[in-house]
Amino acid sequence: MKKLKLTGKQTWQFENPLFIHSSGTAVGPKEAEGPLGQYFDIKHKELHCGEDNWELAERRLMEQAVEQCLTKGNKTKDDIDLFLAGDLLNQNVTANYVARHLSLPFLCMFGACSTSMETVAIGAALIDGGFASQVIAATSSHNATAERQFRYPTEYGGQKPDTATFTVTGSGAVLINKEVSNIKITSATIGKVADLGIKDPFDMGSAMAPAAADTIAQHLKDLNRTPDDYDLFLTGDLSGVGSPIVKELLKEEGYDVHDKHNDCGLMVYRPDQQVFAGGSGCGCSAVVTYAHIFNELKAGNLKRVFVVATGALLSPTMIQQKESIPTIAHGVVFERADGGVSS
């Protein structure tokens, strides 16, 4: 009988060598002005991204991210077997309408802000299982579409607390295949939904930290590893409030990641950009990982990174019904590999 690729309870170890062939990112003005601005492929000067409304703007970002991914990887749409994508909006309209434009076999996915690693994990697993050979995984978010759907109209004068996060306007896409490159995908851990009773939609960092800690701890248990085996544990958008909490939660489980943890929400913006606790959104983990972290891996500054995208699975209706916020975190291990030229 063939060996099960499920290791432990929640971790998939890929049998075949799988690689990130190329990536593409497109962001809005605030992200372009942030500390990682120079690494993004396409930068828009205005939040509408040249479109008539916010939803069209978000679609544009995802289309551009996918286009960049294909161009940089010297591939065309016809080379791609499968498109996996998701976003924050109701019915995942951004992903669906972009899929319409691309006209590729498509699986829509929803993981809120954990969608980036969810799509990469599933894409890798499908290639490993022989169900596809070229997969594009993409996700996006837009500050205005998220505000409009989850909170208030963009010009509303409501006061946000310091625990709030700022949804990233950005999209990231990656092309996964078996062609040797500098970035290898070796394993992925699928998270379970966690909920410790947090009800405040203006403090999602606190709600998501337990899910991130759970996934990281389970990953290390499943693979029988310690934090020393990794260079970086990168969470998606726990931001200023959730980051210290996840480190403390992991410490209580016996895993000290203090000097090896960072968070995409803290990396994508400067503190003086008026973003409260930091960045959030599907695009947050996607653009930081696919632009900056991949560069660091290629340069050899990082050798093994566990990127854990965190999602808050709430809706405005659930909040109004006084329900708490269920959260989830999916992680993928990216490793520096020698040989091959990637872009």
Added chain:
Amino acid sequence: MVKMKEDYKNKIRDYQPKPPYFMNCFKAFLIGGLICLCGQGIQNFYMNVFHFSEKDAGNPTVATLILISALLTGFGVYDKIGQFAGAGSAVPVTGFANSMTSAAIEHRSEGLVLGVATNMFKLAGSVIVFGVVAAYIVGMIRYFYGLAF
């Protein structure tokens, strides 16, 4: 020792930045007061230049404040004032106008009827409902009080 997970809501309090209550109150007081001061100035203007009586000047004053608020919302300024002032800019009539204007602007993409017109009262609707219900109840109390005494 109790693990963080077992008493999560209480244990995370140390990690959540505390709202600067005193500063927030002060800022709200300052901006709220300034808005009322502007309102008074506008009322005086109508009384002195257009010779309205104090009572008659009330309506054009409110209308002017609503207009200014709507314009500031449209120019993208009101939300910045709101982040600073909190209740100070939300409570006066200017906050009400902002809630309607911002909702109307936001839903322009869905058309005039189902977008702008339907959603305009998304935030203001509750204010109107509770305002009318409260006025009714107080009115009833006043009426029966008047009958009794």
